[in-house]
Amino acid sequence: MGKYILKRIGYMFIVLVVMSVLLFLIYNLVPNNRAYTDAKADMTAQKTRLRNASEEEKDKMFNDLYLEYQRRYGTDTDNMAVRYLRWVGIMPNYYGTYSGLLQGDFGYSYEFKDDVINVVQEPLKNTIFINIFATILALGITIPLGIVCAVHKGSKGDQAMQVITIIGYSLPTFVTAILFVWIFCSLLGIFPPSGMKTPGSNYTGWKWFVDRMYYMALPLITMTFCSLGSMTRYVRASMIDALSLDCIRTARAKGVTEKAVIYSHAWRNALIPIVTLVVGWFLGIFGGSLIFENTFGINGMGKLMIVSLRTQDFDVVILMQLFYVAISLIGNLIIDIVYGLVDPRVRVSA
Numbered sequence: 001m002g003k004y005i006l007k008r009i010g011y012m013f014i015v016l017v018v019m020s021v022l023l024f025l026i027y028n029l030v031p032n033n034r035a036y037t038d039a040k041a042d043m044t045a046q047k048t049r050l051r052n053a054s055e056e057e058k059d060k061m062f063n064d065l066y067l068e069y070q071r072r073y074g075t076d077t078d079n080m081a082v083r084y085l086r087w088v089g090i091m092p093n094y095y096g097t098y099s100g101l102l103q104g105d106f107g108y109s110y111e112f113k114d115d116v117i118n119v120v121q122e123p124l125k126n127t128i129f130i131n132i133f134a135t136i137l138a139l140g141i142t143i144p145l146g147i148v149c150a151v152h153k154g155s156k157g158d159q160a161m162q163v164i165t166i167i168g169y170s171l172p173t174f175v176t177a178i179l180f181v182w183i184f185c186s187l188l189g190i191f192p193p194s195g196m197k198t199p200g201s202n203y204t205g206w207k208w209f210v211d212r213m214y215y216m217a218l219p220l221i222t223m224t225f226c227s228l229g230s231m232t233r234y235v236r237a238s239m240i241d242a243l244s245l246d247c248i249r250t251a252r253a254k255g256v257t258e259k260a261v262i263y264s265h266a267w268r269n270a271l272i273p274i275v276t277l278v279v280g281w282f283l284g285i286f287g288g289s290l291i292f293e294n295t296f297g298i299n300g301m302g303k304l305m306i307v308s309l310r311t312q313d314f315d316v317v318i319l320m321q322l323f324y325v326a327i328s329l330i331g332n333l334i335i336d337i338v339y340g341l342v343d344p345r346v347r348v349s350a
Helices: 002-028 034-045 055-073 080-088 116-151 156-170 173-187 205-243 246-253 258-286 290-295 301-310 314-342
Strands: none
Touching (some): 002 080, 002 314, 116 258, 116 301, 173 205, 173 290, 205 258, 258 314, 290 301, 301 314
């Protein structure tokens, strides 16, 4: 197992390097010249001082500023290989210093006027905060519900649940979000329609948590409801397949209690295909949801990604996408390891 994990980590590193090259090339080939824009802005700011300067002097000053910004941003060369190595931090920039990913320099956000790492921190915290609660709630409801529906297959309760899950699965998430806002905000007036805290408040400690959860309650309810349909049906189908296995009939013939048959034998066999979906859910915690974040006014990763793409804030976009690539690679490795832990029949080979 140890040799297999090391081999997979090596493959993951190669994929991460290849993806970083592709992402760097894609966003650096987009027509977007920050050095030129900043040089123009500096010239505009000095318009009064340059009022009496000749056109030749203005052109020379602009060219000097433009070159200075190019050297600062590492775009003073058209050689993409050199620019990529500078961005990673393997080659020095024009001034002979190393300033790249390996040195902890993830770029600068021109839209938010701050380092990228600082821009991403708060949306990532908000996304994790809301998604981890929604994921745990959804799993805590759907797994027992799916097991009960499978055990009582064909009963009136199972049939009613199938209708409900089909409706929940078929409704678009934005329709569900708007419907819940109408019910809980307009009709009942229980929850606020948007926001993340009471306007003007500066709570700390327990009061901050209670206030945050009050504003996050409706997004949590909506996200959990949207997850119930697909996961419940998935667990039910896996359990029905597991309950039809020969080993289950053998266990019942040997006199094993029904509770042990369901939760020890059948559930363990049904868990294998569910592992992929569950781990994928947890990985989705970091991605954010543009629909929910826009509907409920949440400053999350999905919203930040769209804003950064619209404003061509590519340093933010590249960091976020590399982060998603790394999370996906780690998730696939975790899934393979969990397979071996869940089912002793599954073995990995180096």
